[in-house]
């Protein structure tokens with residue numbers, strides 16, 4: 001959460017700098033009567049995008065009834081370079097977030113498209129899984145796939161901290177009365193690692 005707040009502050013600062021630049025440009029324009037020449041440097045070429053592909057398999061596919069899993073569950077990326085994580089989910093089951101975790105229906109720390117459409121949250125009743133890295137403030141939300149079909153979620157983010165972090169699904173898609181057992185607490189299923197080097 002602190003990370004998100006920090007990013008927000010940075011964003012605000014950048015915006016106000018941009019606003020000052022616009023105002024300054026306006027004054028220059030008024031003074032000389034012709035468009036002010038821009039002296040700003042062209043932005044540097046963007047860094048190469050790191051592409052990652054993950055599948056969410058259902059119990060039918062992985063051979064363990066009621067145990068959905070992310071494949072692969074161990075991911076490795078470089079810090080300070082954008083990551084394009086493509087999550088293809090075949091799971092048509094929903095697992096709405098419980099009230100204590102309901103804010104995880106919102107995308108955080110990056111941008112998301114579902115089936116090519118940008119969105120900032122998924123209706124809780126349609127949530128199937130999340131890909132959440134609490135230590136990096138990342139949250140991708142995966143809606144249920146159509147039955148016998150798949151849904152493609154593209155989550156783009158840039159990790160700025162290096163280390164080995166745990167990712168976790170926060171949607172109660174596991175076993176037990178609260179859905180938080182089984183796959184949810186088993187490494188390699190609904191939790192795994194994100195190594196940022």
Ligand SMILES: [Cu+2]
Nearest residue numbers: 129169173190
């Ligand atoms: Cu899950």
